Amino acid sequence: xxxxxxxxxxxxxxxxxxxxxxxxxxxxxxxxxxxxxxxxxxxxxxxxxxxxxxxxxxxxxxxxxxxxxxxxxxxxxxxxxxxxxxxxxxxxxxxxxxxxxxxxxxxxxxxxxxxxxxxxxxxxxxxxxxxxxxxxxxxxxxxxxxxxxxxxxxxxxxxxxxxxxxxxxxxxxxxxxxxxxxxxxxxxxxxxxxxxxxxxxxxxxxxxxxxxxxxxxxxxxxxxxxxxxxxxxxxxxxxxxxxxxxxxxxxxxxxxxxxxxxxxxxxxxxxxxxxxxxxxxxxxxxxxxxxxxxxxxxxxxxxxxxxxxxxxxxxxxxxxxxxxxxxxxxxxxxxxxxxxxxxxxxxxxxxxxxxxxxxxxxxxxxxxxxxxxxxxxxxxxxxxxxxxxxxxxxxxxxxxxxxxxxxxxxxxxxxxxxxxxxxxxxxxxxxxxxxxxxxxxxxxxxxxxxxxxxxxxxxxxxxxxxxxxxxxxxxxxxxxxxxxx
Amino acid sequence: xxxxxxxxxxxxxxxxxxxxxxxxxxxxxxxxxxxxxxxxxxxxxxxxxxxxxxxxxxxxxxxxxxxxxxxxxxxxxxxxxxxxxxxxxxxxxxxxxxxxxxxxxxxxxxxxxxxxxxxxxxxxxxxxxxxxxxxxxxxxxxxxxxxxxxxxxxxxxxxxxxxxxxxxxxxxxxxxxxxxxxxxxxxxxxxxxxxxxxxxxxxxxxxxxxxxxxxxxxxxxxxxxxxxxxxxxxxxxxxxxxxxxxxxxxxxxxxxxxxxxxxx
Numbered sequence: 001x002x003x004x005x006x007x008x009x010x011x012x013x014x015x016x017x018x019x020x021x022x023x024x025x026x027x028x029x030x031x032x033x034x035x036x037x038x039x040x041x042x043x044x045x046x047x048x049x050x051x052x053x054x055x056x057x058x059x060x061x062x063x064x065x066x067x068x069x070x071x072x073x074x075x076x077x078x079x080x081x082x083x084x085x086x087x088x089x090x091x092x093x094x095x096x097x098x099x100x101x102x103x104x105x106x107x108x109x110x111x112x113x114x115x116x117x118x119x120x121x122x123x124x125x126x127x128x129x130x131x132x133x134x135x136x137x138x139x140x141x142x143x144x145x146x147x148x149x150x151x152x153x154x155x156x157x158x159x160x161x162x163x164x165x166x167x168x169x170x171x172x173x174x175x176x177x178x179x180x181x182x183x184x185x186x187x188x189x190x191x192x193x194x195x196x197x198x199x200x201x202x203x204x205x206x207x208x209x210x211x212x213x214x215x216x217x218x219x220x221x222x223x224x225x226x227x228x229x230x231x232x233x234x235x236x237x238x239x240x241x242x243x244x245x246x247x248x249x250x251x252x253x254x255x256x257x258x259x260x261x262x263x264x265x266x267x268x269x270x271x272x273x274x275x276x277x278x279x280x281x282x283x284x285x286x287x288x289x290x291x292x293x294x295x296x297x298x299x300x301x302x303x304x305x306x307x308x309x310x311x312x313x314x315x316x317x318x319x320x321x322x323x324x325x326x327x328x329x330x331x332x333x334x335x336x337x338x339x340x341x342x343x344x345x346x347x348x349x350x351x352x353x354x355x356x357x358x359x360x361x362x363x364x365x366x367x368x369x370x371x372x373x374x375x376x377x378x379x380x381x382x383x384x385x386x387x388x389x390x391x392x393x394x395x396x397x398x399x400x401x402x403x404x405x406x407x408x409x410x411x412x413x414x415x416x417x418x419x420x421x422x423x424x425x426x427x428x429x430x431x432x433x434x435x436x437x438x439x440x441x442x443x444x445x446x447x448x449x450x451x452x453x454x455x456x457x458x459x460x461x462x463x464x465x466x467x468x469x470x471x472x473x474x475x476x477x478x479x480x481x482x483x484x485x
Numbered sequence: 486x487x488x489x490x491x492x493x494x495x496x497x498x499x500x501x502x503x504x505x506x507x508x509x510x511x512x513x514x515x516x517x518x519x520x521x522x523x524x525x526x527x528x529x530x531x532x533x534x535x536x537x538x539x540x541x542x543x544x545x546x547x548x549x550x551x552x553x554x555x556x557x558x559x560x561x562x563x564x565x566x567x568x569x570x571x572x573x574x575x576x577x578x579x580x581x582x583x584x585x586x587x588x589x590x591x592x593x594x595x596x597x598x599x600x601x602x603x604x605x606x607x608x609x610x611x612x613x614x615x616x617x618x619x620x621x622x623x624x625x626x627x628x629x630x631x632x633x634x635x636x637x638x639x640x641x642x643x644x645x646x647x648x649x650x651x652x653x654x655x656x657x658x659x660x661x662x663x664x665x666x667x668x669x670x671x672x673x674x675x676x677x678x679x680x681x682x683x684x685x686x687x688x689x690x691x692x693x694x695x696x697x698x699x700x701x702x703x704x705x706x707x708x709x710x711x712x713x714x715x716x717x718x719x720x721x722x723x724x725x726x727x728x729x730x731x732x733x734x735x736x737x738x739x740x741x742x743x744x745x746x747x748x749x
Contacts, residue, residue, distance in 0.1 A: 052702060078705040087706065094699035097648050097707075099492035103624050110624075110715050111708030119715060137494045141651045155707075316662050340668035352656075352663040355687035365684070369668035397691060411667060 001163050001194040002026040002049050007063035009044060009053055018044040020218040022063070026163075031185070031195040031208045035239055036215035037430045039400035042198045043090060045215065046167045049196055051081045067163070079111075086161035090168045090198070090428070092148035096140035101132055101151050104140055108155045126158040129184055131177075145172035145348065146302030153181065157188070164188070165196045170204070171427050172348075174301040174456045178204050200430055202226075202239050214238055241431035243463035246442050247295070247482065265328070267292045267419055267450050268313055268343075272322035275308055275474075282308040284474040285322070292418060295442070295451045297465035299458070305474040306454045310421045313452075314343040327418070341370055344412030348423040350404040354396040359388060359407055362396050366415045375414065382414035386440055402433035409440060419450040426457060438464050489550065490618050491651040497542035498725070499620040504629035506726040507617045513733050517740050518609040523749045524598070526740075527605035534612045546619055547612055554608055561607060562600035571595030623647055628714065637710055645700060653693060660688045 002025070009019040018041050026032050026049070034042050047053045048065055051072035065072045067084055075081045089095055098104045105126060109119045127133045130150050135143065140151050149172050156164070164185075170178040178201060186208050189195060199205055202212070206226060213223045214235055222235050230236045266289035275283040282305045290296060298306050311317040312324045315336040324331045326342045347353065356362040363382055367375040383389045386406040391399060396407055405425055412420055422441070426434040438460060445451050455461060461468045462482070470478040499507070518530055538547040566578065572595030581588045618626075623644055630640040664684045671681035704710075743749040 056702060056705075077710075078702065079708050079711045082706040082708060089699045089703070091696065091699055093652070094696035095703045096652075097644070097700065097703060098623050099651075100494060100622070103622055106717065107624055107709075108707045110717065111711055111713060112715070113713055114715055116715055116717050119717060139491060139651070141491070141655055311662075314666050316666060335670070336665045337668050337670040340666060345663075345666040347659070347663050347666075349659075351692055352660045352688060353667065354691075355684050365669075366667040369670065415668065 001028045001068060002196065003064075003066045004045075004048060005064045005066075007048055007065060008061070009048060010060040011044075012058040014059075016218075018218050019048060022048075022218070022220060024213060024220060024223060026194055026196055028162075028194050029189065029192045030210045031189055031197060031205075032211045032213055033197045033199055033202060033205060033209040034213045034215060035198070035200060035202065035430060036221065037238070037400070037433060038402045038428060040215040041218040042215055043167055044218070046087065046165050046196065046198060050085050050087050050165050051075060052078065052087075055081070082159075082161075084161060085163045085165060086156040086159050087165040088152050088156045088167060088169050090171070092145065092152040092172070093141075095152045095155070096148060099139050099141075100137050101140055101143075102127075102136045104151055105132075105155045105158055108159055112159065122158050122160070126154045129180075130154040130157070131180065144302045146174060146177055149173055150177065150181075157184065162192070163194045163196070167198045168200070168428060169197075170199065170201060172302070172424070172456075175458060176301055178456075182208065200241075200428070200434070212239060236431075237435070238431050241426075241434045241457075241459060243435060243438055243459050246435075246438050246464045247466065266290055266325075267327055268452075269325040270309070270312070270322070271325070273309070273312065273319050273324060274321040275305075275312070275317060276320050277308075282474050283312075286474065286476060288469070288476065288479075290419070290450060290452065292450050293445065293448060295445045295453075295464065295466045296469060297453045297455055297461040297467070298469045298471060299455060299461050300471035304471040306471055307423055308474075309471070310345065310423065310452065310454060313339075313419065313421055314345050315339045316345075337369065340366075340415065340417070342417055343419045343421060344415055344417035346408045346412050346420070346422040346425060348425075348427060350401075350408035351397070353408060353411065354404070357395060358393050359383065359396055359399070360392040362407060363411050363414045366411050370415055378414050378416075382410040385413060385443065386410045387436070401428045402430075402436075405429065405433075405437060406440065409437070413444060413449075417449075419452060420444060421452045421454075423454045424456065425453065426455070426460065434460075489650055489654050490615060490647065492622050493543065493546055493619045495542050495620075497620065499537070499541035499543060499616060501723075501725065502620075502729060503720045503722050503726045504621050504625050505633075505720075506722070506729050507621060508629065508633075509730065510733060511613045511617050513737050514613045515610055517737065518606045520744065521740070521749055522602050524601055524605070526749050527602065527609065530609050531605055531612070534609060534616065538612070538616060541616070541620065543616060543619060547615060550615060551608075551612070554611055558604040558607060561604050562597070565600035565603060566590070566592050566596045569596045569599055572598075618647065625718075625720070627709070628716075629720075631712070631714075637712070641704055641709060644704070645697075648700070649693065652696075653689060656692060657685060657689050660685050660692075663688075 005023050007019055007022045008017060010017050034045060036042055051065060051067060053061060054072045055077055096104060098107055105123060109122060132150060132154055135147060140148060149169060153169050170181050182204055185195060189208050209226055211223060212226050212229050214221045222229055230239060268290040270286055270288040273283050273286045300306050312319060315331045315334060318332060326339060331339060354362055356365060360379055363379045364375060367378060383392055386409050388403060388406055388410060399407060425437050441451050465482060467481050469476055514530060518527060521527060538544045567590060570591050570593045572593045574591045574593055576592045577588050578590035578592060579586055627640055627644055669684060671677040
């Protein structure tokens with residue numbers, strides 16, 4: 001269905017080759033999973049396979065790409081290619097054009113020359129299988145990341161294309177939603193659809209993947225059927241994150257004491273917290289105590305209130321009812337600037353915070369905000385802790401996704417807050433990068449920080465956290481301690 | 486947080502009108518506001534739009550933005566007073582008793598009158614446009630513009646511009662929160678807003694630019710340039726549209742007559 005032959009590509013105004021002499025074929029009815037570190041060229045590969053590089057991008061191109069036996073150059077343009085290929089990009093927000101979910105999905109269907117009755121049937125069907133019926137009249141811009149991802153997927157799947165190119169379609173989805181997408185793709189594959197999938201969640205997709213392609217530095221590092229390829233230990237660690245043993249690393253303050261003493265006073269105390277966004281109750285009467293030095297994973301489905309809860313820890317949200325105490329101080333009586341000294345928050349998308357010209361200045365910004373003006377040694381140490389010392393003079397946005405995520409962590413740890421909250425810090429990272437981030441967080445815990453992690457990744461909760469809090473509909477439904485692995 | 490200039494899912498009088506009727510409403514109301522300098526007439530137009538908004542079940546949305554419009558109007562009047570003094574002096578922005586610069590920046594009748602005219606025009610144009618945008622799905626706006634034979638590039642540019650307003654608003658809030666979480670305290674008021682420009686605007690623009698490429702590709706892939714479309718919802722002119730058009734025609738004829746007679 002899709003053939004790439006000796007494809008090389010260099011983006012305009014750059015010298016580094018994004019794709020280097022790349023050849024592979026995607027046969028009909030097969031599913032190929034492409035993975036690899038951030039910056040390896042996975043998204044560029046998607047753009048090449050979809051003919052987008054040829055029709056919409058400048059730069060230096062070599063080699064040939066054929067879709068259904070026809071060179072992409074002979075297609076009239078993207079609209080023509082879109083009759084064959086459905087593509088979901090990695091940023092769901094960028095694919096939301098309209099103002100209701102229904103309109104978003106219809107906008108793709110209306111230009112296909114289909115009968116009105118067929119369009120209505122397809123709309124009803126996709127709404128049902130992607131569980132979007134309840135969101136039909138909601139504005140896509142107001143949905144959570146996971147919900148937006150489902151809308152972007154629905155708007156592509158509803159077209160019924162024979163070839164699907166999906167660039168990290170489930171990165172922001174919880175376990176259940178990912179399971180539903182896998183089930184949909186399984187059905188589509190059984191119908192003979194061809195799927196090119198960029199993903200870091202092999203364990204979820206293993207039932208449908210025929211071939212794994214591992215990319216590194218714009219080249220195919222390895223390709224083969226999963227059973228064979230995963231025998232190579234190095235490749236296995238890229239494809240399947242290995243978090244084993246991380247929790248077994250004991251915190252410094254515990255190992256130095258023969259009998260671990262857990263301080264009585266909690267660092268964070270949440271008492272009868274309720275919070276509403278207009279008519280929607282996001283948190284309902286929640287109670288929680290977090291002690292210093294804990295490593296906590298907060299898990300739960302999209303929209304269960306995880307992010308809303310942690311935004312109360314640094315005063316970004318003020319409780320509708322109840323109180324939140326940080327180191328004994330009521331957040332209602334503190335400014336966000338003051339709370340930033342106690343609680344550091346790393347957002348899911350690191351690009352929301354970067355604005356400085358260099359990595360060094362980016363870290364320095366937070367320090368200056370809390371009154372530290374000669375923080376050279378602190379900056380050096382923070383960058384060293386996350387393995388980014390070599391990038392200190394680079395423009396932050398030039399870094400790979402994994403490096404940007406680590407820079408976001410460096411920006412927070414330089415300020416030395418006792419508690420560090422991270423919202424999905426491993427989104428979009430391959431196995432090695434995800435493990436590296438978790439090791440950094442474990443090291444921070446060893447030096448006395450309290451780590452609070454929001455994650456959909458059950459392996460992280462299972463292998464890294466000391467305590468797992470599960471949320472549902474704004475309440476804690478389970479709170480359990482974990483033993484060392 | 487209410488989104489600025491985003492479609493509001495409601496069932497109201499204005500929602501049920503044909504998009505062409507609404508476009509004619511904007512054109513006629515806008516044209517009258519630009520041609521007229523009569524304060525009473527302009528104030529009547531503002532009042533009429535607010536009444537229509539309430540009748541169309543969109544009063545809260547229009548009034549919500551009205552606060553911002555009033556602030557901008559005050560700035561507009563201030564600029565006019567400073568830059569266009571004419572007529573009788575009513576007083577001074579800097580009182581006479583003030584040392585050295587006292588008695589400068591006079592507030593004149595001509596400047597106040599002209600400032601009010603500009604302000605009312607500004608209110609009419611913004612509110613009428615807002616009423617149109619929040620009551621018409623973007624898909625219907627695009628299709629109506631196609632029907633009116635507006636080139637597809639202009640239509641898509643308009644669509645992208647409309648789409649980016651709520652995105653920038655929401656993204657700006659997220660970036661602001663991210664910087665606050667890093668201990669950033671730009672302060673309040675105008676100085677605070679100015680200080681927060683770099684940490685908020687730079688990521689906002691960078692993220693918007695990186696998204697613009699994917700957005701453009703998505704529009705192309707969904708076939709908006711092909712021009713062919715299955716019409717799921719065919720808009721037809723109902724009695725209410727003819728009534729609105731009749732009222733608009735009557736008002737514009739009356740306005741033309743009064744303008745020719747130099748009454749307005």
